[in-house]
Amino acid sequence: MKKISILGSTGSIGTQTLDVVAMHPEAFEVEGLAAGSNTKLLLEQVRKFNPRRVSVATKELAEEIKSSLPEGVKLYSGKEGLTEVAAGGEADTVVTALVGSVGLQSTLAALEAGKHIGLANKETLVTAGHLVTELAARKGVKLLPVDSEHSAIFQCLNGENPKDVASITLTASGGSFRDYTRQELENVTVEQALRHPNWSMGAKITIDSATMVNKGLEVIEARWLFDLSYEQVHVLLHPESIIHSYVEFRDSSIVAQLGTPDMRVPIQYALTYPDRWESPAKRLSLSEIGKLTFKEMDFDRFPALRLAFECGRAGGTATTAYNAANEIAVARFLRGEIAFLHIEEIISEVLQRLEIVAYPNLEQIEHCDQTTRELAATL
Template sequence: MASAAVLWFGENMSAVPLRNSKAAVSDIRTVSVLGATGSIGDSTMDLLRGARDRYQVEALTANSNVQALAKLAKEFGARFAAVADPARLAELKDALAGTRTECGAGESAVIEAAARPADWVMAAVSGAAGLKPALAAVDRGATVALANKECLVCAGDFFMQRAAKAGACILPADSEHNALFQALGSGNREELVRVIITASGGPFRTWAIADIEQATLAQALKHPNWSMGQKITIDSASMMNKGLEVIEASYLFALAPDEIDVLVHPQSIIHGMVEFSDRSVVAQLGAPDMRTPIAHCLGWPDRINGPAAKLDLAKIGQLTFEAPDFDRFPALRLAYDSLRTGRGATTVYNAANEVAVAAFIAGKIRFGAIARLVEATIEAWIRAGNLAPLTSADDAIAVDHNARNKAATLLPQIALKAS
């Protein structure tokens, strides 16, 4: 399997593999999917379904959807299945009675699933709960397809350094970071000028500030291009998701904030671009289908057949671009600010956003208050002198927990200001 002994930005302790590096891949690759019943997990299982002769499933996990997890475990003959909710163990055992699949429940069982001897691991457990399982896969030197933003947003430096030390290989599974990964293969680190992450602009791309402020949940969930979960769709509407991707790109590829640009591209056909010193710009294009970047990670260092629709540029007709508006979408500005601040600020950014989005879904705050709550939480965190380097998963989880509490404390006054 691939090893992070060959690095993209070696001296910067990145565990993203070097351009054009190849590694021997066994005929049968064992895989584990953490978060198998979510949207990313579903796309991954769909790809595995179409290539049964190449992959063998070692472990599958789910948060609480026992029946869907058991169905997948039976279909793929998984050796181990774990549900994060410890109260659902008996139900899982009953659902898998008569099979050879071992069962587990709770955080330790999900970590065990990641630690089992699979060559390739999809890390798609959402939220801070995905950090320790991903690290369990990293620590044994596995190839990890990373779809969990929190691993990098909450603990980026620590996570990538630990991956490099263990000889793990980190493959970006998000469409934008996977696009950058593919485009970066056209040059060397010293030739890099900048990377460009594209953004659809979401459903409020052309809305006025006053209208965005009053947007309803139903309106926020009407993404023009992508079919995603509720939380990420709302993040896309606020462009908070693009801010998280800027932070991820910085840690994944060892980039300074000024080396990362965002470009609004409503058609979502170009997913990422890289500019080099000769002013060549290399882009990755594809239909908006998460199975494409996942297929790239699943087959790496080779390519496999993917089920996504062929790209028909003649039918699309035109591709358009706009500069991002930081006034209408302050969440993007806050991402750059927190990245420059460092020392846990990006962890606070993510935690406060999760509290804010949950409050918006519950009808406690307006859409426009999401970014205000995040900004207020970061400012309060800095004023309290809480900034410090994160050196362990427990550090990151503690900051995440405390930042959520601070955001919850600030929530009533933010809601009051917006009323």
């Protein structure tokens, strides 16, 4: 029986991970659950899956739920709580389903403790890719991608020689506003931005999909996961989200991974790799789909994606700043403080103002992250 801990258990990826666990109760044991402030759902999860360790966002929330927990469950809070759930206990695999760079410290702690990582928190590699991949290699543990695009690439590369890879292509749905012009984006609302046509995701990721920042983060993540140059990473608009991504090899052969849009498939594969088990996902019928469409990526229409490539090539803390500026800008948009197009403008302005550290240590990364957030909050 595989023991797992989930960071971000009440979010979209976390709840779907527990769907997979519930479908295979004979195969998985939940060691730990870390959530934010949704204590009602967390307590439901605790009663159903009986974890040994639980963490919430604050000490105050921990006090509120303390008396509701079954006897013997260890309760933690804050950043320290994330680390305890990630690195403590007997989990074999830690699913990092947190949103944002808050997942970095706990992921590093889990790696240091020798845990395999089911990686859904792309910001970890965007913020500190060199530190994370170096530590994983040193500890001999796996970084198993949970994002549908990276899982697709991972599956396409099974059994292949990495030297034979010519390029990879990440597909993008285009998000809520894929058919809008730049002019039409000027007055869009939060409610409109949160209506993703294909996927059911949390608010922040849905906004990132609409700006194409999410794809930018995935480009940077792919560079680290698969040890590629940015010249080898491409993005293609594919509105149906059926081809999740593909690999072109040097002999011109292309291998793609297809399926219905259901995150439980890549989540389950990360937990069962290298085996494949029965899945709750609907099976794909290409005859029902009828046709698949594709468009070249327009970097003038989606400048945030262009910025991601530029930051990736610049390296160092450029990608840290890209992510941190976006997190603040998205939060401000969701609160109604700024317009939709201001998100990418804030990211661009921050990047122009900050000095980049070429090969940062953890302290320098954290300093860049904090400085960027403070600046992005004022623009």
